Amino acid sequence: MNRDRLRRIALALLAPAIAVVVSVVVTSLVILAAGSAPGDFWSAMFSNPLPRIRVNIINQTALIYTAAVAAAIGFRMGLFNIGLEGQYTIASFAAASFAGAAYLGGFLNVAVAVLIAIVVGASWSGIAGILKTTRGVSEVISTIMLNAIAVTLVGYLLTRYGVREGNTVRTKRMPESSTLTGFAPYEARDGQVWALSVIAIFVGVGFWILLNKTRFGFDLRASGQSQTAALASGINPKRMILTSMLLSGGVAGLIWLPALFGGAESYGTSFQFGLGFTGIAVALLGRNQPFGMLFGAVLFAFLSAQSNTLTFSTDISPSIVQITQGVAVLAVVVAYEVVRRWRLRLDQHVVTDESETVTEATA
Incomplete structure (x- = not known):
């Protein structure tokens, strides 16, 4: 039971984690393509706000x-x-x-x-x-x-x-x-x-x-x-x-x-x-x-x-933030769908394994 609960929690956190990574990577690539330094962007964005x-x-x-x-x-x-x-x-x-x-x-x-x-x-x-x-x-x-x-x-x-x-x-x-x-x-x-x-x-x-x-x-x-x-x-x-x-x-x-x-x-x-x-x-x-x-x-x-x-x-233009926001939304939608399908496959495997175990035990 504890193992199953941990697996569900991990899957729930996986989609946001994927979305964050994708957003950071895509935004950094866009900044690089524009000829600026991604490090300057992230340093400015996550500095202590006034x-x-x-x-x-x-x-x-x-x-x-x-x-x-x-x-x-x-x-x-x-x-x-x-x-x-x-x-x-x-x-x-x-x-x-x-x-x-x-x-x-x-x-x-x-x-x-x-x-x-x-x-x-x-x-x-x-x-x-x-x-x-x-x-x-x-x-x-x-x-x-x-x-x-x-x-x-x-x-x-x-x-x-x-x-x-x-x-x-x-x-x-x-x-x-x-x-x-x-x-x-x-x-x-x-x-x-x-x-x-x-x-x-x-x-x-x-x-x-x-x-x-x-x-x-x-x-x-x-x-x-x-x-x-x-x-x-x-x-x-x-x-x-x-x-x-x-x-x-x-x-x-x-x-x-x-x-x-x-x-x-x-x-x-x-x-x-x-x-x-x-x-x-x-x-x-x-x-x-x-x-x-x-x-x-x-x-x-x-x-x-x-x-x-x-x-x-x-x-760096402040408009790059809109790209970050848009990518984050798209990444979350896609990531949740991917994780949902992966979760369904895992659940199917678990049900199949349990069914085979019950069949062997009753044979």
Whole structure:
């Protein structure tokens, strides 16, 4: 029993180890091909981060992890929701517009804005869910189109109703009473950890409870593995698809809110694009598991934050970090599949050996 447990643990650790080695080797080869020294790159990337970079890593981890959970909800259902980008874009714009209008004051303004972001994100994602359940439209196609529509719609509304400042345009700034003060682990000049970063904790814990402690989570996992078997056991697959898309979009609406209420104070040039696609990559990297995605979010945030040091200490472009991240995701996906097949072969050999032993003993 102990031997079998050790073998399973070793196999579980083998895939990430392979992915790390492949990522390091491929990135080093790319740097060599570009005429730079790989040693300079890895030395800069894994140097001790400055305090302000550490704060940035924590903040970015919260955003990326929330995006990863939003993607994982769809993945566990067997849905490829790549519309996170559009969902959190339009949700952030709606929340910023409401908070900036200051219909309410203080914390109530923040609470309602957060609720609006959840509802708008869920509604935008729900469009793809309705199209899939009623017309059989692939969520991949519909969410790609909805991404473009969301960005275009937000751009139009921002241009028409936004506040102009020189060559830039933004929503109205929210009142000071609605901004949330975080905490500064270092000196004030190093920045603050955003107060609403705690959303990532609630989202991660809620996702774990949903998957492992609720009937809906069981239905979600069952439907993701086989919709035919789920239907035979009494689960309504169309309802599960729509509910999963709504939940995924609702969580996506929360992605940028820590930054909005923590320092941005409006939707404009400070808005951070690309978090939706990064969340999808981290969900794949973490195998849609809460703790695995946390590791992936920290890794991506660390690499992105540390890439700024490349400009000052090396002649290597910070864009090389994107190659590292992409290779890491691909390597993990391939490595897990290779290890899975190897594990199946080992299990088959074990079963065969035990069967032969039993046959010899009874002969």
